[in-house]
Amino acid sequence: xxxxxxQLPAGRxxxxxxxxxxxxxxxxxxxxxxxxxxxxxxxxxxxxxGLMLAAGTPLSTLWRLxxxxxxxxxxxxxxxxxxxxxxxxPVFTLPTGLPFLSGAHVFTVEGLLFxxxxxxxxxxxxxxxxxxxxxxxxxxxxxxxxxxxVPYRVxxxxxxxxxxxxxxxxEFQAIKNxxxxxxxDLDSFGMARKxxxxxxxxxxxITGCLAKAQSxxxxxxxxxxxxxxxxxxxxxGREKLTLTERLMISLGLVFWIGAITARITLGTxxxxx
Amino acid sequence: MLADAVEPKDERPLPLVTFEQVGYxxxxxxxxxxxxxxxxIARGEFVGIVGATGAGKSTLCLTLNGIxxxxxxxxxxxxxxxxxxxxxxxxxxxxxATIGMVFEDPETQITATxxxxxxxxxxxNLRVPTEAMQVRVAxxxxxxxxxxxxxxxxxxxxxxxxxxxxxxxxxxxSPDLIVLDEPTSQLDPIGTSEVFAxxxxxxxxxxxTIIVASHASEELAAVSSRILLLSGGRVVRDGSPQxxxxxxxxxxxxxxxxxxIAQAFAAVAARLQPGTxxxxxxTLAEAPLAFARFGLAFAAAENRxxxxxxxxxAPVLEAVDVSHVYPDGTxxxxxxxxxxxxxxxxxxxxxxxxxxxxxxxxxxxxxxxSAGLVRVDGADVAGFRISDLAxxxxxxxxxxxxxxxxxxxxExxxxxxKLMKRPKGEVDAAVxxxxxxxxxxxxxxxxxxxxxxxxRLxxxxxxTLAPGPDILIFDEPTTGQDWAGALAILDICxxxxxxxxxxxxxxxxxxxxxxYAERLVVMAQGRVVLDGPLVDVLYAGxxxxxxxxxxxxxxxxxxxxxxxxxxxxxxLSPASLAALVDxxxxxxx
Numbered sequence: 001x002x003x004x005x006x007q008l009p010a011g012r013x014x015x016x017x018x019x020x021x022x023x024x025x026x027x028x029x030x031x032x033x034x035x036x037x038x039x040x041x042x043x044x045x046x047x048x049x050g051l052m053l054a055a056g057t058p059l060s061t062l063w064r065l066x067x068x069x070x071x072x073x074x075x076x077x078x079x080x081x082x083x084x085x086x087x088x089x090p091v092f093t094l095p096t097g098l099p100f101l102s103g104a105h106v107f108t109v110e111g112l113l114f115x116x117x118x119x120x121x122x123x124x125x126x127x128x129x130x131x132x133x134x135x136x137x138x139x140x141x142x143x144x145x146x147x148x149x150v151p152y153r154v155x156x157x158x159x160x161x162x163x164x165x166x167x168x169x170x171e172f173q174a175i176k177n178x179x180x181x182x183x184x185d186l187d188s189f190g191m192a193r194k195x196x197x198x199x200x201x202x203x204x205x206i207t208g209c210l211a212k213a214q215s216x217x218x219x220x221x222x223x224x225x226x227x228x229x230x231x232x233x234x235x236x237g238r239e240k241l242t243l244t245e246r247l248m249i250s251l252g253l254v255f256w257i258g259a260i261t262a263r264i265t266l267g268t269x270x271x272x273x
Numbered sequence: 274m275l276a277d278a279v280e281p282k283d284e285r286p287l288p289l290v291t292f293e294q295v296g297y298x299x300x301x302x303x304x305x306x307x308x309x310x311x312x313x314i315a316r317g318e319f320v321g322i323v324g325a326t327g328a329g330k331s332t333l334c335l336t337l338n339g340i341x342x343x344x345x346x347x348x349x350x351x352x353x354x355x356x357x358x359x360x361x362x363x364x365x366x367x368x369x370a371t372i373g374m375v376f377e378d379p380e381t382q383i384t385a386t387x388x389x390x391x392x393x394x395x396x397x398n399l400r401v402p403t404e405a406m407q408v409r410v411a412x413x414x415x416x417x418x419x420x421x422x423x424x425x426x427x428x429x430x431x432x433x434x435x436x437x438x439x440x441x442x443x444x445x446x447s448p449d450l451i452v453l454d455e456p457t458s459q460l461d462p463i464g465t466s467e468v469f470a471x472x473x474x475x476x477x478x479x480x481x482t483i484i485v486a487s488h489a490s491e492e493l494a495a496v497s498s499r500i501l502l503l504s505g506g507r508v509v510r511d512g513s514p515q516x517x518x519x520x521x522x523x524x525x526x527x528x529x530x531x532x533x534i535a536q537a538f539a540a541v542a543a544r545l546q547p548g549t550x551x552x553x554x555x556t557l558a559e560a561p562l563a564f565a566r567f568g569l570a571f572a573a574a575e576n577r578x579x580x581x582x583x584x585x586x587a588p589v590l591e592a593v594d595v596s597h598v599y600p601d602g603t604x605x606x607x608x609x610x611x612x613x614x615x616x617x618x619x620x621x622x623x624x625x626x627x628x629x630x631x632x633x634x635x636x637x638x639x640x641x642x643s644a645g646l647v648r649v650d651g652a653d654v655a656g657f658r659i660s661d662l663a664x665x666x667x668x669x670x671x672x673x674x675x676x677x678x679x680x681x682x683x684e685x686x687x688x689x690x691k692l693m694k695r696p697k698g699e700v701d702a703a704v705x706x707x708x709x710x711x712x713x714x715x716x717x718x719x720x721x722x723x724x725x726x727x728x729r730l731x732x733x734x735x736x737t738l739a740p741g742p743d744i745l746i747f748d749e750p751t752t753g754q755d756w757a758g759a760l761a762i763l764d765i766c767x768x769x770x771x772x773x774x775x776x777x778x779x780x781x782x783x784x785x786x787x788x789y790a791e792r793l794v795v796m797a798q799g800r801v802v803l804d805g806p807l808v809d810v811l812y813a814g815x816x817x818x819x820x821x822x823x824x825x826x827x828x829x830x831x832x833x834x835x836x837x838x839x840x841x842x843x844x845l846s847p848a849s850l851a852a853l854v855d856x857x858x859x860x861x862x
Binding site: 060160166167174175177178179180181182183184185188189193196197200201203204207208212215216217218219220221222223224225226230231232233234236 | 335338340344364365366367369370372374376378380381382384389390393394395396397398399400401402403406407410428442600637639658659660662663664666667668670672673675676677678679688689690692693722736737740
């Protein structure tokens with residue numbers, strides 16, 4: 001997991017201003033709710049995946065991200081396929097004469113398609129966020145956010161949290177292993193015993209995190225950190241956006257407004273197919 | 274106001290650091306962490322601070338940049354001045370420009386996502402202009418040997434590199450003083466020597482004042498110009514390395530491990546010259562001259578020990594041609610063959626990344642081999658259920674004392690057994706056995722959080738013992754421990770071994786092993802490169818060096834003297850060296 005959070009090498013996508021990337025995040029996290037249309041959703045997902053590949057994301061990383069969500073996605077498609085209220089046309093029907101299930105419809109075309117739409121809704125923003133955070137220095141995220149008037153302390157909190165995630169995951173894994181090695185096999189337990197064992201794990205996890213957070217705060221203070229936005233930068237970045245970046249932002253925003261307007265006035269993208 | 278204070282009034286340079294009657298107690302604490310400290314440190318000194326856990330070393334370090342008391346609160350008495358600034362009145366963020374700090378844990382002190390970003394962080398906070406900053410970052414990375422890695426993610430550096438990065442971050446500030454609190458306790462011997470070599474270079478070549486608190490006596494003796502011995506918050510001795518680290522009896526009284534060669538000298542001197550022992554040599558280089566006063570005392574030494582391992586016992590842990598390749602392509606194990614027999618006490622050593630942990634994780638079935646076979650008690654480990662395996666192998670990690678889950682000691686020991694739904698009688702018997710073995714019976718009703726670190730570790734071991742494993746694996750349990758703590762753990766290992774348990778101890782502190790482990794296995798680059806009786810492996814010379822491990826100083830010293838290095842003599846510890854002294858030949862002074 002730590003590896004998925006580690007950054008990609010600097011490249012063309014990485015050098016784009018964080019504000020442009022924020023527009024990408026806006027598109028990927030809102031248009032998915034504007035459209036019900038599978039083709040539109042598919043294109044948006046393909047656009048994000050295309051950007052990831054162009055940015056040099058290894059296929060293995062991409063697959064790992066998809067694999068994490070895969071069980072949930074399959075479950076969604078199956079549930080929608082079986083019980084979606086939009087379902088009209090059955091995929092197949094059980095033969096008559098079977099006890100209880102005689103003549104029941106199994107999966108509907110509309111349900112399965114809607115399941116795919118929902119899957120796109122999950123994957124597109126997930127991959128877009130991964131892309132943006134993998135290709136942006138924490139420093140640039142902090143700078144980008146402060147330029148959007150987010151207070152420096154909040155922006156730094158955000159980036160430090162991001163840095164902290166792998167540490168937390170390692171700590172969690174270590175505690176889980178410690179329980180396992182004492183013979184506590186969570187997978188074989190019923191719900192009640194599982195909850196008891198998991199609840200007990202929180203104690204060392206929280207105390208461990210508090211201790212780590214304190215060490216980190218001391219390290220920050222010892223390096224002159226005060227939370228003041230009044231500081232210099234190793235790579236100040238461009239305060240001003242290039243013409244291309246302005247164009248990209250404008251294009252993105254125009255497309256965003258256009259898509260929403262078209263959906264409201266003309267109903268574009270409202271139907272699944 | 275501060276500028277005035279910095280101006281020297283006469284030609285004599287002001288001391289860089291002064292402590293005047295400094296006392297400090299943490300908020301809510303009864304005992305003082307620092308107690309009446311008077312101290313001056315001049316520019317250009319290299320000061321090592323030694324002391325047992327709780328002696329006040331970390332607190333003293335944190336006092337230097339005002340974190341104590343500005344961050345921690347508590348009661349503070351006296352005055353600390355660094356480069357003319359009173360640390361009580363000057364904000365920590367301003368003191369950061371004068372004092373670079375390096376802490377113990379590389380994981381929590383690195384905040385940036387690139388190497389250069391980490392070095393620049395403090396400079397950015399201190400508003401150093403971009404152009405100047407770029408020069409200073411590049412220069413600091415060059416000085417610590419990390420140039421070329423600017424864009425790398427710190428998570429991908431080795432432990433030694435991470436600490437060198439932290440030093441670069443401190444160095445880029447062009448500080449008057451760099452303070453390091455246990456900078457090498459998490460590192461292997463190679464990482465440790467990298468860090469001390471760098472500090473020595475910065476001190477000699479650039480005149481930067483260095484203050485380092487550490488348990489690494491041998492390294493401190495080699496590079497420091499002055500040593501402070503702290504105990505109970507007080508400076509007990511302040512002098513040259515030989516005056517402090519060479520006074521073996523004094524250090525032992527304060528639970529500080531003297532350099533191995535100093536212990537060897539003191540042990541020999543105690544046999545040959547009863548009375549007040551002379552100051553011992555503190556580095557290997559000084560040893561031949563110092564030992565010369567004992568003349569030929571070793572020459573007629575008798576044969577004492579024979580290197581032979583007990584032959585009995587069926588194999589309980591076996592790796593047969595085991596290889597493991599991680600998903601990223603790293604080959605961590607390359608055909609490891611290892612067999613550990615019932616009742617053995619085996620130490621497993623090797624530098625970080627040599628494959629020790631990967632191998633252990635195979636025995637615990639946390640990893641499956643890419644090729645080869647792993648057997649526990651003669652059966653393929655893959656066939657065991659998790660609870661079955663816990664009944665055969667107990668595993669004690671470095672952080673075991675932080676992995677306690679319950680509200681009382683007794684509950685903690687019974688926790689896993691109860692979840693396994695064992696009968697009550699069986700649980701009670703197992704808990705009683707484990708509490709007794711770890712001498713925790715009197716503490717059975719206490720809350721784990723209220724115990725000392727050492728007791729918590731014993732509790733974690735008791736919880737591991739409860740399911741009744743016959744094999745115990747200790748994974749670097751002595752890391753970060755002071756001398757008394759490390760010896761206490763080894764005593765536990767030995768007593769469990771005496772109760773019939775098979776013990777596998779992972780460590781790179783080879784100087785601790787004499788008198789405990791019988792066999793030493795050394796790994797390097799995913800292979801077992803040395804495996805045999807402890808004495809044979811420690812005297813393997815170049816082969817041990819090739820695995821980036823250094824033998825204890827006593828061994829290095831004896832290996833250079835033919836009469837001592839002969840088969841059958843070969844002392845492993847200061848005590849065994851002293852035992853080789855021949856009274857008959859007398860003392861040639």
